Amino acid sequence: AQKITQTQPGMFVQEKEAVTLDCTYDTSDPSYGLFWYKQPSSGEMIFLIYQGSYDQQNATEGRYSLNFQKARKSANLVISASQLGDSAMYFCAMSPRMDSSYKLIFGSGTRLLVRP
Amino acid sequence: NAGVTQTPKFRVLKTGQSMTLLCAQDMNHEYMYWYRQDPGMGLRLIHYSVGEGTTAKGEVPDGYNVSRLKKQNFLLGLESAAPSQTSVYFCASSYSGGPYEQYFGPGTRLTVT
Numbered sequence: 001a002q003k004i005t006q007t008q009p010g011m012f013v014q015e016k017e018a019v020t021l022d023c024t025y026d027t028s029d030p031s032y033g034l035f036w037y038k039q040p041s042s043g044e045m046i047f048l049i050y051q052g053s054y055d056q057q058n059a060t061e062g063r064y065s066l067n068f069q070k071a072r073k074s075a076n077l078v079i080s081a082s083q084l085g086d087s088a089m090y091f092c093a094m095s096p097r098m099d100s101s102y103k104l105i106f107g108s109g110t111r112l113l114v115r116p
Numbered sequence: 117n118a119g120v121t122q123t124p125k126f127r128v129l130k131t132g133q134s135m136t137l138l139c140a141q142d143m144n145h146e147y148m149y150w151y152r153q154d155p156g157m158g159l160r161l162i163h164y165s166v167g168e169g170t171t172a173k174g175e176v177p178d179g180y181n182v183s184r185l186k187k188q189n190f191l192l193g194l195e196s197a198a199p200s201q202t203s204v205y206f207c208a209s210s211y212s213g214g215p216y217e218q219y220f221g222p223g224t225r226l227t228v229t
Contacts, residue, residue, distance in 0.1 A: 004158070035217065037220075043204070043222065044220065044222050044223065045159075045206060045208075045220035045223075047217040047219070050217060091158050091159070100166070101147075101161070101164050101166070101172065101174070102147060102210065102216075103161045103164060103174060103175075104149075104151075104159070104161075104208075104218060106159045106160070108157055108158050109157075109158055
């Protein structure tokens with residue numbers, strides 16, 4: 001079964017500190033993509049970062065990095081130097097390549113609150 | 117570019133009523149998707165389309181129909197709304213299938229009473 005698990009329903013972080021949001025996945029597909037999206041209280045879905053299953057290096061995008069551990073089937077999001085505007089829901093998602101729809105399979109999300 | 121737009125933003129229906137949600141994208145994307153988001157859950161795929169004139173079922177298709185008569189538009193229909201269809205509906209689009217991000221619309225909040 002294809003599944004994404006996010007075990008942290010909610011997290012707090014102090015402003016300017018780093019935080020790691022956990023994500024584990026389950027798939028039998030050898031080729032897949034992993035994504036992180038941010039959903040602020042306004043409701044829109046904002047793409048943050050992408051990691052391909054065959055990428056040798058961990059993806060980085062500004063203050064976001066993805067700690068990809070393929071053997072452990074984990075794709076944790078690291079946010080460095082947290083800002084108040086980072087307070088939001090964060091969703092991990094997977095897109096198996098064998099599935100011709102290239103749909104996104106989402107986890108249940110982690111709500112991050114940044115404290116001033 | 118407007119990106120992905122959805123109409124309407126909010127809607128309240130009574131049980132048994134019908135409605136159509138419109139999604140439009142101006143990025144010339146081939147793939148389009150309809151997801152629903154329920155409280156405490158991630159998004160789940162309802163239907164999708166890999167090109168103009170094509171549609172296919174996703175994970176939770178029951179009670180919904182879709183059409184993609186034009187490449188830029190993807191319509192989601194509810195023929196007889198039920199309270200279980202109260203949700204936030206997101207449309208998304210992407211380039212041809214592959215390791216590409218999906219671009220999401222702002223969502224439609226639907227309440228069925």
